Each structure stands twice: as structure tokens, then as C-alpha cells.
Amino acid sequence: MQVNSMYYNYYNKEGRYTPNSPQTPAWKKIYEQSEDKIKSSNENQDSDTYKGLVKLENYYYELGVLNRAKYSTYEELQNALSQKYLSKNSIYANYSYQERRAMYDNELNMSAFGIATNLSDPILGAVKGESDEERQNFNRQSVTNQINNILNKNGIDINSLSLVFSIDKDYNLSVFNLEDSTLALKISSLLNENNNAKEFFTHILQSLRFNGVNIDEDILNKFHLHRELVNITGFSLDDFHQENGQILNENGQNIIDIFNEYLETTDKVPNEFKGVAFSYFKSLVDSLANKDLNQIADLNLSIAYENGVLKDLDNEEILNKNISILT
Template identity: 30%
Template sequence: MNEVNKTFENPERHIHVKYYNKNSPYYIEDMTKAERDIASHQEYSYLRNNKLSSYNSNDAVLRDRAPVFFDVEIAERKAYNREKVNEQFKQLLQLRGIEIEKDEKLTFTIDPYRYKVTVNGTEDESLKKKIEEVLETAENSRELFYHIVSSLSADSSQYSTDKSMKQAVIRAVSDATGYYLNELNVVDGRFVTEKGEDVFEIFEKSIKEDSSIPEFSKGYIITGYKEDMDELAQRGIDNVGDLVLSIEYENGSFYDIAQSENFGTGKTDWIEQMQKAKIIEYEKNKRTEEQDTEIINSDKFTYKEVQNKLIKEILEITGYDLNNLERKDGRFLTGEKEDIFEIYKKELLVEHLIKELEESKIDYYGEMLKRFAKEDNFFIGKDEEKTISLEKDTWIDNKSASFLNNDIYG
């Protein structure tokens, strides 16, 4: 679309006429007012910046596509990865001639520093030893450790930021120096070797001499891990928990523990349920947006509709309910005598990034506030059926009116 627009002498004018000039041969039929506003904004943005700064799921070009929910996508990807790991582990067992009996539930626990695996849940010591050997060969245990990390959900009781920080710095120092901080002593706030050498100095030297690390990154790496090492030394390394991770295995699949999300075979129905719930919510919100659009595009607005829209907008952005504010000299004032419009304007400019949309929206609601602050019957319920012709009023133009629809900000 952008390339086609640029073939015209005046690309911006072409964008305008194809969405708003019904007499133009380029006019596009079968679009709602909201879709025209979205499409024109997207194309203006692309033309000016050669990229999209944002996108709107209600864009007409996406009309026939199912909505995309990124948390559902992430969950589906994790479930897919789990099936692949299951297949790989089965192949490892088959190659070694190891057979785990049906319905036997095992728990694999992995040390976060040397990636040593412990198998629990079986009294067969021979089986236990064989599985541990398989996992500790060719970094299989390390791969399984990070697969568990990538499968952790937000409510996992196995994880914490402190544990993660400790694991990361110990592994980084070990990879660079061969020393494990959790096996060293702390002297004068520094981790030292048996010979009394400062481990950080060894680490720093190793990073500086590592040709595989870009020069511009070395300073950040050294500084970042120095801070973490100092924190561990100060707090006492044993006073920070270890990121020891466990996962269960049964009937050919790994199963997550100590969290609400499970990506094991037969345990992923919750992903489908989450998607169904999101689709229902999406359709509900879409119907609401369409109803709002119908109101915007009509010649007449009921007094109550305009009033409710104003109250809702101000409450969502500022936290203040207009019903509870003082009205004076055409302004709504808080208990501290602050002009609610100034608060609204400041909050909106902080919250949103699309400047041209913000300004039109601010202008629209600013005029709305001025008008209703002066009206004595603003909150009189009997006037619900009173109608106001907004399109004919001088205090609103078509550009501002289009931004009353919240889906513009999608």
C-alpha cells in the first residue's frame, strides 16, 4: 500500500481521497468510518516514517483473520517444545536400551551450577544410575535445565529473581575462570581462590582477552557481574537460594511441577480454554466498539450517551469521577482546585505515544468538558432522551470526532 501511495504526485492526498472522497475513482467501498480512520492513519504513519509505529487489530486488512493472542501463542510454542523434548528423550532412552515401566512416575532434579541430575521415584538403583548417566552426557542435563527454565510460569514456586541472579553469575564466572563462587571463601568482601587470588580479577582478565566477545560489550559484562558478585559477597552467598529445578516424567512425557501451567502431554487443555475465553472477550469488546462507532457516526447523540462517554474517559485516564467534582467558570475542579482537564491532558500525553492522535483526542474532550461544566442540567436524569447534534456544533470537527472511538488507540 505504501509503495502504491508513493507512485502518486501527492501521496497524502491520495490516501485521503481513497478513504473519504466518494467521488474519487480510487474510493474504497465497504468500510466503516472507524476502519477508514484506522487505515488512513496507518498509511500516513508508514509514509512519513517508512514503518509502522503501532498497529490496530481492527484494521480492515485484518478483517478476515482470526485474532492473535500473544500469551496463547507463547503457551502453544512451549507445549510444542515440550513434545519435541519428549521425543528426544525417548530416542536417548532407546539408544541406551533403557526402558521405564508404564505409569512409573520419576522426578528429575538438576543442580543449577554443574547441572548434575538426581533421579527420584524408583527403587531400581540400576535404572536410576543409567538415566542419570544419559542425562549428564553431552550436556543433556544442561539442555533439560534450560528447557525447565523456559517452561516456568509466573507463579512457579521454584523460581525467584534472586535465585536466577545467583545462578547466572556463578555460571558466568565458572565459564570464564573455572571457579565456582559457591565453593569459595569470601575475604574482605571478595571471593578468593585457595591461593588468595581475587576471582573477579581473574574473571575480568578472561573477559577482556576473550575474542568471541564484542569489544563494546566487555565493559557492560564486567561491570554487571562485578555488581552481582559484590552483592552475593555482602549478603552471604549461602543466604541466597539456589535455582534447583525439578520436573516429573511419566509415560513418555515430562510434566511441570510447582506451578499452575503444565505443558506435558494431555495436560494442555488449559491453553485451548484460555484461547476460547480470550475470543469471547475479544468479540464482546469488538461489539462494544462497533456500538460506539455507530454512535459516533450518527447525526444525533443522546445527551446521556455523550455524558457517559465523557465521564468514562475522564475516570479511566485520571481516576476522578466528574460526578464528584466542583464546577466553576466552565471548569471541573478537584478538591485541591486543580483543573481536571489539565490533569487529563498531562496523563494522556504520558500514557500514549501517538502524538497526532493524542492532540485531537485532547481537543475533543477539552471542548466537551468546557461545554458540560457550564450546563446546569449535566447530571439531571430526566434529560436522558434529550438529543444534541454534535456534527453541527462549532466546538467539534470531523477530525476530532473520529477520535472519540477508543479503538483508534488499539
């Protein structure tokens, strides 16, 4: 029987995310296929890892339903499964500790949260994981296909063209190295829809990290500070200036105070994670407060497209505002 488990904090376990209603688990979102929208991270459903996760879901789903009907608290559930898998008298005593721990984790997490993801579970046998290179190649091909699909559906074929996609810190995508400015504008307009540019930006950044491109820490911190500020407050880092070691707006309000004020009332961050979000934001401010933000480049990313293939550019090309390939 094919089942469809959903993430939920069934026992209201403190410290775990509690959505208003059951949600698609993170591992399923990773493996969701997209054809007409860019998705930054794409995983292969033909992989042993995906097949193993589906098998775990099918195996533990009914056990989770039964356990939630039987045990009224998380502690009761935890104690019962500890006896079942980890005690000296366990019927699974002949399995290794790693295997017993995996079974314990999977039944506990499926019962309490609707997920089972420990691949050391003996019901799977040996799971052959994909290499990082195989995953990267699959992901890159998927993103390329998604771009082509978006454009092909609108009568545009760029397989024979050589161009450069450039995306700024606000996820505005532009097309360069294309003589037909009307076509360039049409391509950029399509790829700026439906969160495509943000996903494309994230894909480029992930690819650079995979390839070992070393982007300056200050540039990354400035970017993350800007994005956190925009996401929570709607303000841009460009709306602020530095004065006496502080980052202030035109009214003299400190950036940390403004962020905290908006964070307290936003529903974009679950209440149980607001403390973490504030600490992270403050750490970014502290890392940059005594540095001249105007002298730190914005993280504007670019990637080439040649003969139907996306081609990464190196760090110097990405961070140089006057890169030759764009002129």
C-alpha cells in the same frame, strides 16, 4: 524461490555483533527442530509467525543483495530507505506509519544484517500469533519427545515409569524414584551427553517462570554469578570465600578482578559486548557481596515424569534440599 538468509554485519555497523562469517539468524535457531537432543525452547513451524518470517525472508532477500551492491555505507542505505518508505512523497504514503515503518525496518535489516522480522509488514496481512499457553504446551511436548527419543534409541522406554529428574547448578543430571539403580544410571548417563542436561535445566527454569513460580532473587543471582564465572574463567563459585564484603579466592584475589582478567582475553564474548558482560557480572557480585553465600541455596532444579508426561514441581519442592519426592 526458497532462499537462506544469514546474519552478518555487512556494513560493520558499530554496536552490532560482527561474526567472522555469516551465521544462522537467531529466529531460525529458535525454530530449528531437534529430535535426538534436548532443546530448551522449541517453536512450532506450523505457526503463522514462522510462516510469516519465512515469507519476509523470501520477499526481502533479493532486495538486500541489490542494496548492498548499490549503497556503500550504512548511512547511504538508511537515507535511501527513509526516502522510499517514510518521506511525504513516498509511494507507500497510503499505508499506515506502522506498516511503512515495518517495511523500512525489514528492508534495512535484511540489507544490513540479513534478517527481516517485523511482522507488521503489510505483505503478510494479519499474523495470528500463538498464545503463551499454546507455545508452552508445544515446547513441553517437544522436550518430552526429545527425551523419549534419546532413550528409545538406546533401548529404554520410560513411558510407564514414574521418576524424577534432578539437575544441579553445574548441569549434572540425576534420576531418582527408580528402584532399578542400574537403569537410573544409564538414563542419567544418556541425558548428561551432548549438552542435554543444560538444555533441560533451562527448560525447567523457563517453565517455572511461565507458571509464576517465584524463586528467591538471591538464589537466582548466586546461580547466574556461578555460571558466568564458570563460563569465562573455568573457576567455580565454590572456589571462593567471603571476607570483609569481598568475594576472594584462596590467594586473596578479588572475584571481579579475576573475571575481568579472563574476560579481556576470551573469545567467548565478542569484544563489543565485553563491557556489558563485565557490568552484568559486577552487578551480581554487588548484589551478593554483603550476604552470606553459604546461607543461600544453590539452584538445583527437579521435574517429575509420570505416565509419559513431564510434570513441574512447585518452588518449595525445588528449593528444599530434602524434598520428600526424592527419598
